[in-house]
Amino acid sequence: MVYRIKRDELNIFLEGFARKNQLVAPLKGKLAKFELVKEEQVKDIYLEKNTYFPAKEFFFKKNETVFTFKDNKIQEPKLETPKRIFFGLRRCDLNAVKHQDKVFMEQIKDPYYMAARENSYLLGFHCWEAPSKYCFCGTLNLADYYDLMFYDKKDYFLVEVGSDKGKELIKEFKTLFEDIDITITKEEKKIKGADRLLKDDIKGLYDHPDWQKGVNQCLSCAACTNLCPTCYCFELHDETKTSNIQEGKRVRNWSSCQVLDFSRVAGEHVFRQKREERFKHRIYHQLEYFKERYGVNMCVGCGRCIQGCPTRIDFVQIINEMK
Ligand code: SF4
Numbered sequence: 001m002v003y004r005i006k007r008d009e010l011n012i013f014l015e016g017f018a019r020k021n022q023l024v025a026p027l028k029g030k031l032a033k034f035e036l037v038k039e040e041q042v043k044d045i046y047l048e049k050n051t052y053f054p055a056k057e058f059f060f061k062k063n064e065t066v067f068t069f070k071d072n073k074i075q076e077p078k079l080e081t082p083k084r085i086f087f088g089l090r091r092c093d094l095n096a097v098k099h100q101d102k103v104f105m106e107q108i109k110d111p112y113y114m115a116a117r118e119n120s121y122l123l124g125f126h127c128w129e130a131p132s133k134y135c136f137c138g139t140l141n142l143a144d145y146y147d148l149m150f151y152d153k154k155d156y157f158l159v160e161v162g163s164d165k166g167k168e169l170i171k172e173f174k175t176l177f178e179d180i181d182i183t184i185t186k187e188e189k190k191i192k193g194a195d196r197l198l199k200d201d202i203k204g205l206y207d208h209p210d211w212q213k214g215v216n217q218c219l220s221c222a223a224c225t226n227l228c229p230t231c232y233c234f235e236l237h238d239e240t241k242t243s244n245i246q247e248g249k250r251v252r253n254w255s256s257c258q259v260l261d262f263s264r265v266a267g268e269h270v271f272r273q274k275r276e277e278r279f280k281h282r283i284y285h286q287l288e289y290f291k292e293r294y295g296v297n298m299c300v301g302c303g304r305c306i307q308g309c310p311t312r313i314d315f316v317q318i319i320n321e322m323k
């Protein structure tokens with residue numbers, strides 16, 4: 001099903017939603033990121049380029065209190081399930097949500113993630129061409145995953161419905177959407193200039209000497225995993241006051257396979273002691289291990305880990321140059 005909405009009516013639609021519920025969309029600021037957008041900020045929504053930061057932390061929070069405890073009693077937090085529209089997610093970021101859904105909602109159900117995700121609507125914004133020189137989503141076989149997808153056609157947007165939730169939204173704002181009888185083909189959806197990764201099968205390349213080009217520049221700083229919309233590793237720890245360790249909270253924080261402590265276990269053994277092992281582990285998790293478990297690449301080709309790396313390590317280029 002495809003609809004059309006006039007360009008100047010898109011803001012009416014978004015303002016209408018922001019008035020009653022929560023709207024999350026990209027705002028430019030110093031570095032573009034997804035933020036809660038008030039009705040009067042709808043005109044400032046930034047769609048020129050993809051955001052520097054992904055929308056990940058709205059579902060998988062950077063810091064989350066799992067429970068509080070006092071005198072041997074545990075209190076779980078009351079989880080909120082706000083009705084939220086996410087507008088402006090690109091194909092890469094929509095697939096990133098899909099991949100995190102697999103991790104947090106399929107076999108093991110994570111109540112914190114599920115509460116944040118359950119009542120959300122994913123509204124995509126199609127890239128006709130790669131918005132950054134670091135993008136490479138084109139090689140990764142990404143799926144159509146959205147409630148509504150918006151295709152910018154200058155004076156109007158074509159809007160493709162991807163789910164019942166999307167249908168429900170169109171119905172709610174039906175005076176703004178015109179039903180039109182067309183289909184958008186796979187060929188039309190192809191994103192120009194996003195095919196920069198030449199091979200995503202790196203199974204036989206683990207011992208290739210070219211990895212050293214990245215390893216030698218890597219600072220193990222974890223900027224890459226923090227900026228990645230698909231990385232989902234976390235650590236749990238307890239926070240208490242030294243004056244009373246019977247009272248406190250258990251907190252979940254984002255963590256990273258790039259830091260030494262990540263694989264430290266009891267007895268002080270560290271499984272990935274060498275920087276080389278940590279560097280390769282991230283790339284292999286993104287392009288191999290996740291696929292072995294879930295059938296798809298974890299990486300969605302957004303290029304944020306390359307753009308945000310302080311030494312600009314481009315693992316795509318490293319893979320492309322491997323003979
Ligand atoms: S951002 Fe770059 S330097 Fe930092 S850990 Fe990742 S690859 Fe290494």
Ligand code: SF4
Nearest residue numbers: 228299300302303305
């Ligand atoms: S590994 Fe890099 S390119 Fe792939 S999804 Fe994560 S940030 Fe994007």
